Amino acid sequence: MKRWGRPVALAGAMAWGALLHGAVAAAPALTPCRLDGIEHEARCGTLERPLDPAAPQGARITLHYAVLPALARNKQPDPVFFLAGGPGQSAIEMAGPVAGMLSRFLNRRDVVLIDQRGTGRSAPLLCDDDADQAPLARQFEPDAQRRRLAECRRLLQALPHGDLRQYTTAIAAGDVEAVRRALGVARINLVGVSYGTRLALEVLRQSPRRVRRVVLDGVAPPDMVLPVAFASDQQRAVEAVFSGCEQDADCNRRHPDLRKRWATLRNSLPRDWPVAHPATGVVERQRVTPEVLDAVLRGPLYLPALAAALPQAMDQATRGRLEPLAGLAHAAGGRRGVGVAMGLHFSVVCAEDAPRLPPAAPREDPLVRRYRDACADWPRGSVPPAFYQVGPSAAPVLLLSGGLDPATPPRHGDRMAAALGAKARHVVVPQAGHGVAMLPCMRDVLYRFIDTPDEAAALAAVRADAGCAVQLPRPRPYQPPAPPAEPRR
Template sequence: MTPIQGLTLAVALGLAAPALAQTPLTPCRVDGLKNEALCGQLSRPLEPARPEGTKISLHYVVVPALARRKLPDPVFLLAGGPGQSAIALAGQVMPLLGRLGNRRDLVFVDQRGTGRSAPLNCDEDRRQSLAQSLDGAAQETRMQQCREALMKLPHGDLRQYTTTIAMQDLDAVRLQLGAEQINLIGASYGTRAALEYLRQFPQQVRRVILDGVAPPDMVLPASFSTDSQAALEQVFDACEAAADCRLRHPQLRRDWAALLAGLPKAVTLNHPLTGQPERLTLTRDAVLGAVRGPLYMPSYASALPQAIADARQGRFEALVGLSGLLGSGRSAKLAMGMHFSVVCAEDLPRLAQASDPAGKDFGTQFAEAYTRICKDWPRGRVPAEFYQVKPSTAPVLLLSGGADPATPPRHGERVAKTLGAKARHLTVPNAGHGVMGQGCARELVFRFIAAEEKDALALDAACVSKIPRPPAFQPVGLGPEARP
């Protein structure tokens, strides 16, 4: 999940079971997928209580199973954000789900408000000045303007995009595909969606994988600060524990503290797209936001010691450049209108009850920014039961990255206990946000879904504990004895 700035399925129709053969799927091409897929859409009421009212078109993609004798329970991927398009992610995640697609259809549904399903996108000018893109107040103003524009759309009732309503949409897709039971793979916010589907439709769930657990009661803006601080401290700890990093950055924590203390600071930076130098004032919030992005992936976070050292010397290009890595590419784009429709309805009302301590450096900036934007954002109704995770009747595999700044193991541990005896929580100590793509984790995902129920949780997961943390980045030409 991301603060303000922030994973497709069936068989060849001729071989499908009778119920699937009757579904209105048409051959289509999807960006990132090598082979032809099947596209479907479903008309849904914008407001469930008024089925005769405004309708929206829910879009989904089915990647048919390869085997002639496929299994009847497809795998549904629930994307993160909130605000990511599952269809846009299809090409990116297919390598992770390839073996599952041998005998099971893979289904990618664009949740309402995202992708092709009544999208709630906010226009983004990628050529805006660096000062504009790093200005939190200007960003909040753009979001308020976006809210006003979205509310004028035919599907612009922003109260109708809660996770509860969206999972009713998902079950409608299941029914249209004729599947009695489905398997769910949720990533980041998609884990919250999967838990809500499991709550509403427990009998329709065969297996659940939760990768980066974001429970419904976590209160995102508050946990952002706590968990980001913990992930940043891990970067410092890892550098201190590695002889070469410790030698090159002997005062990394002190350099970081001095960097923050010296802000705001007037700097000159080259725009990443135009290449033109720009003069701007770099604020504390901007630097914290720049640092938080690479924390999502240890391979990016490994560059932070050098980027902090450079910034301490007045060279901010590396730090600002790292901040844009996670947001690059269409698959990473969030429908920010949907993002705030979810968070403002489900998280903000519980902010005062949050017990997460604010991070020493990150403080309350995220919570304050969300509070200002959500102040006038229309809020959907969220049932009290939404926040209550109950024991699961289906096997659930929970995956957490030990270095995750958004959904670290503390959330997965708590949810696993509540889900009960049919849940198993695995922590990959050196992984960040998202575990399925790490080392042998994709094999564990396949074996969990493919196994008989009595064997589903009996996985030998020792391999994930052996995944190393990437060493600190060292610029080309600098030996271990070099100083920044």
């Protein structure tokens, strides 16, 4: 689960007006706009949608979407639809990173970003977000978290669009289809990341004839049961940190018996600990529990470059200094484009995952318990039974997994590739974390998979093209710089 997020202001641009033409660009509802991180002009549009699809004459919401237009005059007719993660991220707020990842497509294909209902400007379900500056106790103590979430739920339900049952993945997939129709295109290509892969699978299920190609990066299947999977998959990622250090002679020498010392630290908790706040520098007394340690580890595990510093930070924690760990967590949480609308997050998880939680156990994982508590009072939308069933795909599907991913590791991709059938290809990058498509050489893999006209040729080239990423080495464990030598006298 990502940290609490605030919306990033949208902006609009003025540069490519003479190049805007064709089915997407000519849609009358699109107007010039400037997006954060995008140098050139984009086109933004809105679409009125019923809040409750079963009551089309009732309350309505405004769905926001943006088109990054292709440069070529003779562009391809099938745009790329990008579906963001979370659940709760705004696709439009991620325009800059997405444009970099899909830059080759922008020569001949439009890229469409939809703020899923409940995110960005599309009837946002935003909770109070002062996490960067808030006291540590407010961020981590379970009672404080429960109070904040209960207050958030109360405020959201008072909004005109506050029926929290109307924000499921199945309803969001209907919104995607509505945008396709509004843009006047016959077929689309889907690129989903993290939770966006769940949405992509539902779009594929609902509108199979309208989907040409699918890329699923960090596969989060509909039957995943997010809290349970997050807990077990994170523990595997932590074990990989220990194993990586033990297999590196220098790391093992500098941090001997790290696995054992970390277990000793966890067994000594809970206890009060003075910790310097990573944002304010103010020393606070924090009640540290195993759940707090897990929460602090979660962010750095997503990025191997940050995870490489975990042995050093965990070693320092066993010696009484939590600041290095807190600093890594702050760095991971400060990445652009990871803000999450927590009202949407819980609306999705409580409707789709919470009903499938196993019976509560006396020694339940704290993360599972947190979701169970949160969902006990959260309004739950209706989920069709077919939502959980993934069958063979008529469209080619490329699945991508990072071997070090703490949230969507390869086991989920393996299962979905088998379910999707003969037109599915699963690529595992052993030393990658959460998100494989952003790796430089993988951008070409995505491009060739979608751009190659012949399906068989596109599928056959995937494994050979992905060799550049599969062979990437793991980042070496971080070693702090040696102190400067004493000057000679």
